[in-house]
Amino acid sequence: MKKVGIFYFSGTGNTEIIAKLLAASYQQKQMDVELFRLEDIVNHKKPLILTDFDLIGVGHPVLGFGASGITEQFTKMLPVCSGMKTFVFKTASSAHYINHGASHTVINEMAKKGYQVFHNSILAMPCNCFVQYDDRLNKQLYIAAIKKVEKIVLETINDQPRELKINGFLNRLLQVLYYGEEHYGAKYFAQGLAISDRCTRCGKCVRNCPTLNISETKGHITFGSNCLWCMRCIYACPNHAIQAKNLTRCVLDRYTGGFNIDQLLNNPTLSGDYVTEKSTGYYKHFIKYFNE
Incomplete structure (x- = not known):
């Protein structure tokens, strides 16, 4: 049985939801999974031991186009290794191209230490800052995230690379x-x-x-x-x-x-189809995300 370690930071809960969905999906595929909050590692409440894992994941929210200082602190604490397979996942209010580089410093730091970061993904989740989404869109994003988590798990198990490109x-x-x-x-x-x-x-x-x-x-x-x-x-x-x-x-x-999440998913009055092929304006860019 392979063992997966998922290390994540979550501000208002979106990234934690994804981390737990990932853990559940790996477990369904007969893999042993352990979850760690980054602040517990950074604040020395839990030891950082990676030798037991065959695969590790690092997750964070996109905060102002970046990974947050606590995520960067964590990567600086990582020990040098020899090719440990690693995936990175991030959550944002939009999976727009402009957020693709948010894990750049984190990936670079891990690569310098010998980690094989072969998979980099982004998941759109309900906005928690400045812009309030309609609950129909929030539900739609959660439903899409559940499906995309399954894809991430299958790709990482099968060593299938994923890259997010952005202009330098x-x-x-x-x-x-x-x-x-x-x-x-x-x-x-x-x-x-x-x-x-x-x-x-x-x-x-x-x-x-x-x-x-x-x-x-x-x-x-x-x-x-x-x-x-x-x-x-x-x-x-x-x-x-x-x-x-x-x-x-x-x-x-x-x-x-x-x-x-349960309140949204179990609310029968919310259709979960806020964005459609006919959507225009800001929400139009979600069409491609939902169709991928």
């Missing part, structure tokens, strides 16, 4: 934007985070912050500047008690608390 100059430009957003935009966003009187001091945000940026001292919740702008704290708060005072439009209040 455009990719370099997008990387500049990404680093600007993560290093400056995220700090500005974090400076505006505040706790409302709905807070019960349950400590969930403190425990779950991937960069350990949230702390509690004498009953007061405080936010530092080491923020990824992943918005996990806001969306996962059970009391909707964390508010953003800077860049407020990036937070979709309707989804505070996280996305609920």
Whole structure:
């Protein structure tokens, strides 16, 4: 029996959903699978041991055209190896060409250390920042993701390569934007985070912050500047008690608390066919994604 290790970072839950779908699919094919959250490795809560795996996968959301600092930290911690087969998967609000290079630095770092990164994929998931998708599209994206996960599993089991191409100059430009957003935009966003009187001091945000940026001292919740702008704290708060005072439009209040895949998939009133062959404008580019 082959063993697969899936290492992933997920802000608001989309990448975690894909990681779990991948794990379930590998297990159905009689493969042993183990899941790891990247922050548990980076923050030394779990040891990084790869010798038991025949195949590893690294997953992350696309944050500002990049892989996020925590994903890059993880790849820098990886030990040197000799050709371990590796696949990369990413989630974004769109599988558009402009997001294809988001794993560029991660793949390069792993390749330098001897990892054979032969498969690189992107999955479109419900948008969690600035733009609120219609729930019919959200359901359609989830249904498509389930099918695409099966394809990823079959391709990686059969050593079938997959590459996402992007123009080199455009990719370099997008990387500049990404680093600007993560290093400056995220700090500005974090400076505006505040706790409302709905807070019960349950400590969930403190425990779950991937960069350990949230702390509690004498009953007061405080936010530092080491923020990824992943918005996990806001969306996962059970009391909707964390508010953003800077860049407020990036937070979709309707989804505070996280996305609920079961609620969408099991809602008979949602048709799941928002994008069709007749779609125009922004949503037209999804047609090719759904047909692939």
